[in-house]
Amino acid sequence: MGDLLEKVREFASYCFTKEEAQKLFGWNVVEFRVMGTQNDETHIFIVFENGYMLTIKYFLNLDPTETDDTCEFIFGLKTNLCSRIRYGIHYGNYIHGQGYIRLRVADTKNRMQQMMLEEFYIPALRNVYKPIIMQFKGFFGKDFFGVDADCARAEIYYAPIRSRSEHKYAQIGEVIGRLTELDLLLQEPQIRHDLAEIDFQLSLLPSMMGSGL
Numbered sequence: 001m002g003d004l005l006e007k008v009r010e011f012a013s014y015c016f017t018k019e020e021a022q023k024l025f026g027w028n029v030v031e032f033r034v035m036g037t038q039n040d041e042t043h044i045f046i047v048f049e050n051g052y053m054l055t056i057k058y059f060l061n062l063d064p065t066e067t068d069d070t071c072e073f074i075f076g077l078k079t080n081l082c083s084r085i086r087y088g089i090h091y092g093n094y095i096h097g098q099g100y101i102r103l104r105v106a107d108t109k110n111r112m113q114q115m116m117l118e119e120f121y122i123p124a125l126r127n128v129y130k131p132i133i134m135q136f137k138g139f140f141g142k143d144f145f146g147v148d149a150d151c152a153r154a155e156i157y158y159a160p161i162r163s164r165s166e167h168k169y170a171q172i173g174e175v176i177g178r179l180t181e182l183d184l185l186l187q188e189p190q191i192r193h194d195l196a197e198i199d200f201q202l203s204l205l206p207s208m209m210g211s212g213l
Contacts, residue, residue: 005161005168008056031045043057052077053077054075071162081186088105093144105121106150120201140166145182146159147186
C-alpha cells in the first residue's frame with residue numbers, strides 16, 4: 001500500500017481532476033468529487049470503473065519533523081449492501097487479540113428516533129456482524145477492514161493509510177484479495193436476509209417513517 005500512498009502524494013502536485021486521477025492510478029474513473037474544508041483540508045472521493053474506491057484527505061501538518069505526513073487515504077471496494085440508516089462497522093482488537101465490533105450509526109436530533117436506534121437497530125446490527133467480525137481483522141496490530149453502508153451506496157474498505165501507519169506495508173494484492181473475500185461473505189443469503197429483516201422491521205417503526213436518515 002506504500003506504493004499507492006506515493007501515488008496519492010504525487011496526485012497532490014497536480015490539479016485535482018478526473019483526467020489526472022485516471023492517468024496516475026491507471027483505472028477509468030466513473031465518479032470524482034473534490035471537497036474543501038475550513039481546516040486546511042481537502043477531501044477527494046474517487047470511484048473507479050472496476051468498483052474500487054479511493055477516499056483521500058490532504059491536510060496541513062504544522063510539525064516540521066513530519067514532512068511526509070500530509071495525507072491519508074482509504075482504499076475500498078464498492079458493494080451492493082443497502083441500509084435505511086447509514087452505519088459504519090469495523091474490527092476492533094482487545095489486548096488479548098479477541099476481535100470486537102466498532103459500530104457507528106447516523107446521528108439524529110429526534111430523541112425518540114435515537115432511542116429506537118440504540119435499543120433496536122444497533123443491537124440487531126451487532127448480532128448480524130458478531131459471528132463474522134474476526135474475518136475483518138487486518139494484517140498488523142492496529143489495521144482492520146470495515147463496512148460503510150446507507151441507502152445510496154456501500155463499500156468494504158481497508159484501514160486509513162498514512163505515512164506513520166504500519167499497515168502502509170501491506171501488499172495491495174493481499175488487500176484486494178481480502179476485500180473480495182469479504183464482499184463474497186456479505187453476499188451470503190443468510191447475512192443478506194438478516195440485514196434485510198432489520199431494515200424491514202425498522203421501516204415499521206412509526207418514528208422512523210420519513211426520517212430521511
